[in-house]
Structure formats: C-alpha cells, structure tokens
Amino acid sequence: MNTGLRITAFAAALAATFGTAYGVGRGVDPVFEAAPGHAAPGRAAQQPDGHGGHQEEAAGAAEGGEGADRGAAGGLQVSEGGYTLDLDTPTLAAGVRSEIRFAIKDEHGRKVTAFQREHTKELHFIIASRDLTEYRHVHPVRAADGTWSTVVRLPDAGGYRAFADFTPAGKGATGLTLGADLAVAGDARPQPLPPVRDTAAADGYEVTLDGTLPAGKPGELKLTVSRGGRPVTDLQPYLGAYGHLVALRSGDLAYLHVHPNEGGPGPEVSFTATAPSSGTYRLFLDFRHEGKVRTVAFTVHAGHAGS
Incomplete structure (x- = not known):
C-alpha cells in the first residue's frame, strides 16, 4: 500500500475548514536576525x-520602484473589506495542465468586473504549496462577466494556497490579498x-x-x-x-x-x-x-x- 497521503475532494474540504498545513518547516539557521537554530534538510526550489x-512572460515599461509593502500580511482570509475570493476549481490533478476558474465577489455576491491596473495587470494570482516548495505567479484572463481563468500544471499532490492580489476600482480603494485553499489530488509527500x-x-x-x-x-x-x-x-x-x-x-x-x-x-x-x-x-x-x-x-x- 502506498504510504503517501491520498488527497481527495473530501480532504480538500477538510483542509479548507481546519486550515491544515502540510510540511511546516522546522526552525532554520539564522542568516538575518534570528535566534539560534538548525536548518532542516530540503529540496531546491522547483522550476x-x-x-x-x-505561466506567462510579459514585458512592461519601467516604472518608478515601490519600496514598501502594503502593510500587514494578507492572504489569510477568503473574505475581507466586503470582497470574497470565490474559487470555482478547488481541486486539481497532479501533473496535468488544468484550468483554474475563480471570481472576486462583492458584499452582495456579484462578480467584480472593474479593477485598478497595477504593474500592468488588473489582478495578480499566486499559487504556493503548503510546504513552500512549489510556487506559481500567473496572470489569468478576465471574462466580461467577471470570471477569471488560467491554466496551470502543478506537479506534486498536496495542499496549496491560492492568492488573489488586486485593488478594486473606485476612489479611495485599497489593495487586498485574499486567499483560498486548493488541493491537488494524488499521493502527497510534503517536503521539509x-x-x-x-x-x-x-x-x-x-x-x-x-x-x-x-x-x-x-x-x-x-x-x-x-x-x-x-x-x-x-x-x-x-x-x-x-x-x-x-x-x-x-x-x-x-x-x-x-x-x-x-x-x-x-x-x-x-x-x-x-x-x-x-x-x-x-x-x-x-x-x-x-x-x-x-x-x-x-x-x-x-x-x-x-x-
């Protein structure tokens, strides 16, 4: 019997409910300002x-740099400030090119179709595995009705987190990062x-x-x-x-x-x-x-x- 963890749609729902984290790393040796510790063995970042x-390569005209982040960390909530990340594709298959569909909905449940353009895009979409060994920065396409879609291939089964980084249109609107759980079905072996x-x-x-x-x-x-x-x-x-x-x-x-x-x-x-x-x-x-x-x-x- 395979010793890997079988990820199913049920497991995905369970992860979304309880915020299950796969492959949380142990303490690591400090290189900046840390307390003493020991590095856990791990694999190099995959490409x-x-x-x-x-998943996309695009050129843009040089702009003035921005030095500061938006403030507190984001992505921990699926809803914030009256907006919700509605992930229509919560489960994918490992190693297969699959389409992810989602929408940003307002407090009335309507799909948002107007965004401020930042760094040449209306919305930036990040996917990372729970063990932080897989990472994608993709730029999906928005349909007229507010549905976003993109195609990705995630090679390893396990728990992932999807982030939507955007600023709604409108005067005084602030940037938001919303997060939702994503599961890739198959035998999951989280890495250190x-x-x-x-x-x-x-x-x-x-x-x-x-x-x-x-x-x-x-x-x-x-x-x-x-x-x-x-x-x-x-x-x-x-x-x-x-x-x-x-x-x-x-x-x-x-x-x-x-x-x-x-x-x-x-x-x-x-x-x-x-x-x-x-x-x-x-x-x-x-x-x-x-x-x-x-x-x-x-x-x-x-x-x-x-x-």
Missing part, C-alpha cells in the same frame, strides 16, 4: 515547465522546508541575497543577479519593474508582496519589506532577462524588531 514558476542559504540558482543564473528582515519594522533586502560569474547589468522590465518579491510565512502562508526600490537594470535589485512577525519565511524573486522570466527562492528567518 517546472522551464518557466521559472511562471528548504534550508537557509544566501544563494539560489535557476537556468544558469545565480542570485545572492543580503540584508535583514526584522519583524515589525522595515528592512532592506538586496538581491544580486549574476550568470557565469559575471554580474547581469541588463535586466529587463517585467510587469513594470526589474524584480518582484513575494514572501510567504511558513505555517499559515501569510502573504507579503513587495516591489523594488528605485534602481536597475541590475545586477542588484533592492527591496524594503516588513515582516509582520518573527518566524521563518520563504522569499520568491521574479526577474526577467533575455526575454524570459526566472524565479529563485530563499528561506529566511525574520528576527525581532529590536535585535
């Missing part, structure tokens, strides 16, 4: 389909959280991470891109910026979305981020070079604000 975690390292690689590129991620106050993170030992000085704008950084907190997958400080086009991309609490986080950096988007990932530990 399925040769897209570095992306990848260990803390200050370098990550993808498609022949190497990215070095330096800086601090304190809890409760801003910290600067510097990521330097190189290839073949040489700095990459001609990064290309992707979605209006030279880099995008998403941080997810291990355990509950609290979501932070930050954008780079002014600078570019490389080799260094600098971000300012505020962790809502101390703990272990997984950082996912998207960057574009020679017409292709790559994603690298880091495990970091956020320390206390006064440390």
Whole structure:
C-alpha cells in the first residue's frame, strides 16, 4: 500500500475548514536576525515547465520602484473589506495542465468586473504549496462577466494556497490579498522546508541575497543577479519593474508582496519589506532577462524588531 497521503475532494474540504498545513518547516539557521537554530534538510526550489514558476512572460515599461509593502500580511482570509475570493476549481490533478476558474465577489455576491491596473495587470494570482516548495505567479484572463481563468500544471499532490492580489476600482480603494485553499489530488509527500542559504540558482543564473528582515519594522533586502560569474547589468522590465518579491510565512502562508526600490537594470535589485512577525519565511524573486522570466527562492528567518 502506498504510504503517501491520498488527497481527495473530501480532504480538500477538510483542509479548507481546519486550515491544515502540510510540511511546516522546522526552525532554520539564522542568516538575518534570528535566534539560534538548525536548518532542516530540503529540496531546491522547483522550476517546472522551464518557466521559472511562471505561466506567462510579459514585458512592461519601467516604472518608478515601490519600496514598501502594503502593510500587514494578507492572504489569510477568503473574505475581507466586503470582497470574497470565490474559487470555482478547488481541486486539481497532479501533473496535468488544468484550468483554474475563480471570481472576486462583492458584499452582495456579484462578480467584480472593474479593477485598478497595477504593474500592468488588473489582478495578480499566486499559487504556493503548503510546504513552500512549489510556487506559481500567473496572470489569468478576465471574462466580461467577471470570471477569471488560467491554466496551470502543478506537479506534486498536496495542499496549496491560492492568492488573489488586486485593488478594486473606485476612489479611495485599497489593495487586498485574499486567499483560498486548493488541493491537488494524488499521493502527497510534503517536503521539509528548504534550508537557509544566501544563494539560489535557476537556468544558469545565480542570485545572492543580503540584508535583514526584522519583524515589525522595515528592512532592506538586496538581491544580486549574476550568470557565469559575471554580474547581469541588463535586466529587463517585467510587469513594470526589474524584480518582484513575494514572501510567504511558513505555517499559515501569510502573504507579503513587495516591489523594488528605485534602481536597475541590475545586477542588484533592492527591496524594503516588513515582516509582520518573527518566524521563518520563504522569499520568491521574479526577474526577467533575455526575454524570459526566472524565479529563485530563499528561506529566511525574520528576527525581532529590536535585535
């Protein structure tokens, strides 16, 4: 009998009800401002389909960088501020290209069709596995009736979280990140959280991470891109910026979305981020070079604000 956990639609409902987390990582060695600990063994970040975690590649005109995140972590609630993420496809099959359909609904249950465009898109859709070893940043298409759809292939069975990052249209509207549970059917074998390292690689590129991620106050993170030992000085704008950084907190997958400080086009991309609490986080950096988007990932530990 296969020892893996069989994920079913019933299990998906159970996960949605109780917020079950798969593969929560143990304490890891600090590289920033953490208490002493030991790194758990783990696998390197996966880049399925040769897209570095992306299902779409798009260029955008360079815009002024944004240094600060939106504030407190998002994605922990399916409803907030009168808006709800209605995920019409809560279960997928492992290793199969599948369509995900969803809608953003207002307090009256109506599908929202008007959004503010941010970083060249009306809505950004993030999918991450509960063990934080799989990650997708996709940009679905909206139908006239407000239904969004996109095609993804998630190679591993298990629990996932889907995030919708958007700002409704209208004066004074604020940005929201809503989250909903997603299950991929099959034999699930959650992985340990990848260990803390200050370098990550993808498609022949190497990215070095330096800086601090304190809890409760801003910290600067510097990521330097190189290839073949040489700095990459001609990064290309992707979605209006030279880099995008998403941080997810291990355990509950609290979501932070930050954008780079002014600078570019490389080799260094600098971000300012505020962790809502101390703990272990997984950082996912998207960057574009020679017409292709790559994603690298880091495990970091956020320390206390006064440390």
